[in-house]
Amino acid sequence: MAYQRIDGDPDPETVRGLTFVPFLPDGRCMVAPGPALPTGEVRPGEYYLLDTSARIPMDTVGFRFQRVHPFAADGDHVYLWLDGDRYRADGHPDAVVATAEELADRLDPATAEVVRDAAHSFRTQTDASYYADNVRVLEPAYLRGTTPQAGSGFGGDAAGWRARRGMILDGVHRPGTFLDMGCANGLLMESVRKWAGERDLVLEPYGVDLAPGLVDLARRRLPEWADRIEVGNAIDYTPADGRRFTFVHVLLDAVPRHRRTDLIRHLLTLVEPGGRLLVSHYQSRGGSDRSAAEHLRDLGFPVAGTTAAEGATTAWLDQTA
Numbered sequence: 001m002a003y004q005r006i007d008g009d010p011d012p013e014t015v016r017g018l019t020f021v022p023f024l025p026d027g028r029c030m031v032a033p034g035p036a037l038p039t040g041e042v043r044p045g046e047y048y049l050l051d052t053s054a055r056i057p058m059d060t061v062g063f064r065f066q067r068v069h070p071f072a073a074d075g076d077h078v079y080l081w082l083d084g085d086r087y088r089a090d091g092h093p094d095a096v097v098a099t100a101e102e103l104a105d106r107l108d109p110a111t112a113e114v115v116r117d118a119a120h121s122f123r124t125q126t127d128a129s130y131y132a133d134n135v136r137v138l139e140p141a142y143l144r145g146t147t148p149q150a151g152s153g154f155g156g157d158a159a160g161w162r163a164r165r166g167m168i169l170d171g172v173h174r175p176g177t178f179l180d181m182g183c184a185n186g187l188l189m190e191s192v193r194k195w196a197g198e199r200d201l202v203l204e205p206y207g208v209d210l211a212p213g214l215v216d217l218a219r220r221r222l223p224e225w226a227d228r229i230e231v232g233n234a235i236d237y238t239p240a241d242g243r244r245f246t247f248v249h250v251l252l253d254a255v256p257r258h259r260r261t262d263l264i265r266h267l268l269t270l271v272e273p274g275g276r277l278l279v280s281h282y283q284s285r286g287g288s289d290r291s292a293a294e295h296l297r298d299l300g301f302p303v304a305g306t307t308a309a310e311g312a313t314t315a316w317l318d319q320t321a
């Protein structure tokens, strides 16, 4: 079979080999010396969209993906682009970083075509496809998690969770309601309530997530708040009763980069006067991406405060209206 562009995920049963085109936060590609695209076989028991897509780019160039998208196939070999960042600042010093166009100039014609197709697919992805990718990859990954932390996409244990997520409390300055927009299995809403309670602040938690399977899981884990957890998209969610929240928390990467201003403007409408929109960005520790505050300032928003823990950052905007 010949190399052809595809739209959708090939059946895992049929996929044997993978080739990746990894994109850094600045839009450049990060590939192996040569230059060569990270390539390898799917091992028995691996789900190629999660396990193999994590293993091969990490082992070959120290790249960690946030999003993965198949864009071409040649028989049982699939080509995927990755959106992510370098994992360690000092790792894989030989990795080649270049724009897709620069890379294509240095590659043989067939591989250059792969890089050009990847760049086209990555740069022209529709919003609907972005959200579908999020659900398709995150939902099964979190549902497979064997710890509460893994059910929220966190690789460490309870102590690590507190060390990295506890910073969000720095932005919580009063009692009230707390909406976690992108709540996964509900662990953050549960944790923030507990941590605020330790400071004598009573928080009433709410949760919204794009992935229906995760909303079901969060409702099962937190039956007392089941009616406060619902399916929705951060870009346009509004509560049926029109309520506003004292705090709304969201991750920058809930939406495509070009929709971030829309996301922030919309979520500010859900925050009550005197409340705060808390925006987190969980960068890789050794990564090249900027902080939540830097992203928000670039977009023209007046950042009222910031905090950071182990590479992750949270910045907040005060709601005065």
Ligand SMILES: C[S@@+](CC[C@H](N)C(=O)[O-])C[C@H]1O[C@@H](n2cnc3c(N)ncnc32)[C@H](O)[C@@H]1O
Pocket (backbone or CB within 6 Å): 131, 134, 135, 138, 139, 152, 153, 165, 180, 181, 182, 183, 184, 185, 188, 208, 209, 210, 211, 214, 232, 233, 234, 235, 251, 253, 254, 255, 280
């Ligand atoms: C890394 S988890 C975050 C869990 C928790 N809120 C935290 O900060 O640790 C990201 C969650 O956001 C959800 N998500 C991604 N895009 C979203 C969107 N546009 N609207 C709502 N939820 C979204 C995903 O389904 C996933 O469960």
